[in-house]
Amino acid sequence: MTTSPVVRPRSRSASLLQNQNLQAIVLFLVLLTALLGIWELGVNLQIFSPVMPSASRTIADFWNWISDPFYDNGPNDKGVGLHLIASLQRVLTGFLLGSAIAIPIGVLIGLSEVISKAVNPFIQLMRPVSPLAWLPLGLGLLKSSEGTALFVIAISSIWPTLINTKFGVSSVSKDYLNVARTLGASRWRTIWKIILPAAAPSIVAGLRISIGISWLVIVAAEMIVGGTGIGSFVWAEWNNLSITSIITAIVIIGVTGLILDQLLALLQTWVSFGEK
Incomplete structure (x- = not known):
């Protein structure tokens, strides 16, 4: 008598997930092909504005930019890769500065509930302010385009991390704190060993939002302060009426933002121990 193989629920779940992923990829390619086809047809039939390039021309120009992204023919003629690196350096520097302020x-x-109530009006006052509103103040105080870009990134990225850190710390289970107090742990040891690990998922969630805001801000800031950077690249190509280059920059900005977000999503998964 033969026995039929047992299908493990885990294997069935993994197979289902693979099928869903495959279907999603196929659907994505279908939608992308349809979008490019409508774009190409709309330009050829002159439905869109005359300044709009065709999809085929845009793809060709995109390939030209990414095939040699690091050339340097002077301050006004650099590859898009060099602009991207300059922007990433500013974003990471400003983001780290903002995080170093926000987390403590x-x-x-x-x-402290008392300190929270005292500081909350300042947070609520400055949090809704547009990042670009800080640009004139930064230029006036720092008198440096580079310093101003870092200032705007830092001050714009503070609020999500600060609010999420406050929420995570204040939401730590009282049972954990009572156990630490019973065992005679010092205040600093309790913060370092219990409160920060317990609040880590909320802190990283705030960092994830902040890095996205930082990446949004740098593009707008570089359009105004100039210099090397992906925002400056977009502005220069607009002045040259090179729409294909602007679309290339938009795609690069989107992909870079996605990668930054996913890196912090991995960190968030890593610190979210015991959570499903």
Whole structure:
């Protein structure tokens, strides 16, 4: 008598997930092909504005940019890769500065209800301010386009991280704190060993939002302050009426933002121990 193989639920779930992923990829390619076809047809039939390039021309120009992204023929003629690196350096520097300010303050106000209530009006006042509103102030105070870009990124990225850190710290289970107190743990040890690990998922969630805001801000800031950077590249190509180059930059900006977000999503998964 033969026994039929047992189909494990885990294997069935993995197979289902693979099928869903394959279907999603196929659907994505179908939608992309349809979008490019409508774009090409719309330009050929002169439905769109005359300044709009065709999809085929845009793809060809996109390939020209990414096939040699790091050439340098002077300050006004650089490859898109060099502009991207300059923007990433500014974003990461400003983001780290903002995080270095936001996390300690978030922990402080998360630990004290009195401090939280005292600081909250300042947070609510400055949080809705548009990042570009800080540009004139930065230029006036720092008198440096590079410093102004970092200032705007830092101050724009502070709020999501600060608010999420405060929420994570204030939401730590009282049972954890009571156990630490019973065992005689010092205040600093309790913060370092219990509060920060427990609040880490919320902190990283704030960092994930902040890095997205930083990447949005740098493009707009570089359009105004100039210099090397992906925002400056977009503005220069607009002045040259090179729409294909602008679309190339838009795609690169989107892909880079996606990668930054996914890196922090991996970090968020790593710190979210015990969560499904």
